Amino acid sequence: MSDAPAPVPPLLAARGLCFSRNDAAVFGPLDFAVDAGEALLVRGDNGAGKTTLLRVLAGLLRADTGEVDIEGRRTGTALRSRAIAYLGHLPAFKADLSALENLNFLCGLHGRRQERRPEQALATVGLAGYEDTLARQLSAGQKKRLSLARLWLSPMPLWLLDEPYANLDLEGIELVNRMVQAHLDTGGAALVTTHGAYAAPPVRTRELVLGNPQ
Numbered sequence: 001m002s003d004a005p006a007p008v009p010p011l012l013a014a015r016g017l018c019f020s021r022n023d024a025a026v027f028g029p030l031d032f033a034v035d036a037g038e039a040l041l042v043r044g045d046n047g048a049g050k051t052t053l054l055r056v057l058a059g060l061l062r063a064d065t066g067e068v069d070i071e072g073r074r075t076g077t078a079l080r081s082r083a084i085a086y087l088g089h090l091p092a093f094k095a096d097l098s099a100l101e102n103l104n105f106l107c108g109l110h111g112r113r114q115e116r117r118p119e120q121a122l123a124t125v126g127l128a129g130y131e132d133t134l135a136r137q138l139s140a141g142q143k144k145r146l147s148l149a150r151l152w153l154s155p156m157p158l159w160l161l162d163e164p165y166a167n168l169d170l171e172g173i174e175l176v177n178r179m180v181q182a183h184l185d186t187g188g189a190a191l192v193t194t195h196g197a198y199a200a201p202p203v204r205t206r207e208l209v210l211g212n213p214q
């Protein structure tokens with residue numbers, strides 16, 4: 001009998017993943033894996049399928065075929081939506097709740113890292129002083145920062161970030177990069193979509209390029 005430790009499975013592994021709309025392929029078949037401590041940069045032109053892929057992985061859309069394992073376990077869409085932190089294009093906040101109320105509400109729904117508190121999260125993303133500001137009164141960049149505060153609080157090891165740099169100023173772009181780096185350093189993983197036009201994450205251990213399926 002061997003004493004070798006069992007190999008650690010990737011945090012996320014996808015095999016043969018295909019998605020189509022109205023019988024037209026959007027992407028696939030795709031095979032890729034992301035280990036703890038790695039970022040996967042998902043690149044592609046407008047309409048290439050980056051958002052669709054992240055929504056499939058987050059369990060918001062159902063793939064036509066293929067399998068997704070998280071930490072070596074096969075996961076269906078319902079389980080995935082509870083194992084992944086997803087930062088989408090549009091902020092998912094309640095317009096008439098304050099920034100702090102929104103974070104408290106979302107932490108109540110999805111949990112949070114025990115050692116991190118919503119007030120701290122707002123300060124981390126540069127929103128100290130905006131605790132009582134209604135979400136609808138925040139600018140687009142401030143809303144993105146509030147989404148980042150939610151991400152910073154999330155206990156999930158796997159982050160799916162759809163165009164995380166959109167609407168952010170240079171300091172905000174650096175904030176995203178610092179957050180991703182810190183997340184990877186503590187054993188997390190991240191998939192990040194970008195057109196590649198103006199920003200890329202600090203660590204780019206793997207890259208997946210989507211294009212027009214043949």
Ligand SMILES: Nc1ncnc2c1ncn2[C@@H]1O[C@H](COP(=O)(O)OP(=O)(O)OP(=O)(O)O)[C@@H](O)[C@H]1O
Pocket residue numbers: 021026044045046047048049050051052053195
């Ligand atoms: N709700 C929808 N209904 C029908 N088709 C859609 C829908 N959402 C996206 N599509 C189509 O699916 C394809 C992939 O779109 P997707 O949003 O995933 O691309 P993307 O790579 O994220 O693009 P972008 O860089 O512009 O954000 C596109 O051809 C788009 O027109």
